[in-house]
Amino acid sequence: MHTTVGIIGGGPAGLLLARLLHKAGVDSVVLESRDRAYVEQRQRAGVLEQATVDALRDCGAGERLDREGLVHHGIELRFDRRAHRVDFPSLAQGRGVTIYAQTEVVKDLIALQLAEGGPLLFGAQVREVTGADTERPAVRFAHNGREQTLTCDYVVGCDGFHGVAREAFPEHLRRTYERTYPYSWLGVLADVPPSCEELIYAHSPRGFALHSLRSPQVSRLYLQVPAGDDPANWPDERIWDELDARFAVDGDWRLERGPITAKSVLPMRSFVTEPMRFGRLFLAGDAAHIVPPTGAKGLNLAATDVIVLARAFAHLQAAGSTELLDAYSDICLRRVWRAEHFSSFMTTTLHTAPDQNPFDTRLQLSQLDRIASSPHAAAELAENYVGLPIEGP
Numbered sequence: 001m002h003t004t005v006g007i008i009g010g011g012p013a014g015l016l017l018a019r020l021l022h023k024a025g026v027d028s029v030v031l032e033s034r035d036r037a038y039v040e041q042r043q044r045a046g047v048l049e050q051a052t053v054d055a056l057r058d059c060g061a062g063e064r065l066d067r068e069g070l071v072h073h074g075i076e077l078r079f080d081r082r083a084h085r086v087d088f089p090s091l092a093q094g095r096g097v098t099i100y101a102q103t104e105v106v107k108d109l110i111a112l113q114l115a116e117g118g119p120l121l122f123g124a125q126v127r128e129v130t131g132a133d134t135e136r137p138a139v140r141f142a143h144n145g146r147e148q149t150l151t152c153d154y155v156v157g158c159d160g161f162h163g164v165a166r167e168a169f170p171e172h173l174r175r176t177y178e179r180t181y182p183y184s185w186l187g188v189l190a191d192v193p194p195s196c197e198e199l200i201y202a203h204s205p206r207g208f209a210l211h212s213l214r215s216p217q218v219s220r221l222y223l224q225v226p227a228g229d230d231p232a233n234w235p236d237e238r239i240w241d242e243l244d245a246r247f248a249v250d251g252d253w254r255l256e257r258g259p260i261t262a263k264s265v266l267p268m269r270s271f272v273t274e275p276m277r278f279g280r281l282f283l284a285g286d287a288a289h290i291v292p293p294t295g296a297k298g299l300n301l302a303a304t305d306v307i308v309l310a311r312a313f314a315h316l317q318a319a320g321s322t323e324l325l326d327a328y329s330d331i332c333l334r335r336v337w338r339a340e341h342f343s344s345f346m347t348t349t350l351h352t353a354p355d356q357n358p359f360d361t362r363l364q365l366s367q368l369d370r371i372a373s374s375p376h377a378a379a380e381l382a383e384n385y386v387g388l389p390i391e392g393p
């Protein structure tokens, strides 16, 4: 098999890249190790920046998104029993975000690619990338019990944090930066209408809590738990009681309870590998960077990486120039570090670390009070949350 762009990974990054390349007339092959059902049911984030929405529409995946996506124009911060709404349009040049689960994004992209795109192989376990620094890189993979090779003009590692593409970068050329947080998130899905139309981010002495949603009938909630905690330690009643305590606010708001249909613990980590390119091998999405989910940046960073990369391949196809491919890593890393900083800021401002120094808690409350009282401080949060413009042509 040969293709112009070999894509490792059929998550949001790999699938969106394949669709954007298809639209630009650039052929690709997507190799995904898991089966379709597994990839489509993986519970992840649900907040889309406008650039992500625009890219999904551009590649033909906007129909259900436009029908079922929920446009949000703000979030609520809760701290010290106070509630403060951060309004996006007035603070961030009229922009907002769209709530639409990553599972649904992935389903839409898979259906589209299978219907009218290039090869998308499930159960294709990539072993390694070879010849990244040559004119003919190749991807060795196992599929249907056979070891196979895909030769490519270029390879893009969209294979997530645990993928193999990053291993093809020579050690001496790789710089990695990481931080792990002393807590995790317990994420739950509940068959109960959301108790608030917008998202609520709550700081409390007991720990962080987040009220999000998936539809007018399904709530998505998270609470800070000890790092590596086990969902089995969290019976439904304990979850609701703890969420009630953390969302506590003066006034008559009430958290509606209902059957919890999914529970999982997700780690909190920050990670970046530089550069995002080696020869004819590129990295995009979680393969290159990880953010704690507090800033809702993971999916959107993956999307903007592949938007920049697809433009670069389209430019190569149209003008025969690699100038945008050559600029890819620098353009994306500037945006990655901005998102890393914002995600770190949201995480460290809203979470109460184990044995946190009371001095640090007062600093957190002062920062939250500053956002609630200063349009400048609130604008900085709003602009980062809705997403900054993508650099480059």
Ligand code: APR
Pocket: 008, 009, 010, 011, 012, 013, 014, 031, 032, 033, 034, 039, 044, 045, 102, 124, 125, 126, 127, 158, 159, 160, 161, 162, 163, 164, 284, 285, 286, 287, 298, 299, 300, 302
């Ligand atoms: N061969 C083939 N496929 C692989 C391999 C491999 N060796 N290793 C990993 N994969 C696949 C995984 O099964 C997964 O489907 O690559 C895909 C990577 O997808 P994600 O981990 O979702 O990463 P990405 O597409 O960059 O999307 C980032 O997903 O994990 C969330 O929070 C993250 O919202 C962010 C988004």
Ligand code: PHB
Pocket: 044, 045, 046, 047, 199, 210, 212, 213, 220, 293, 294, 295, 296
């Ligand atoms: C979600 O709805 O899954 C979600 C929303 C906002 C976040 C993280 C997760 O910051």
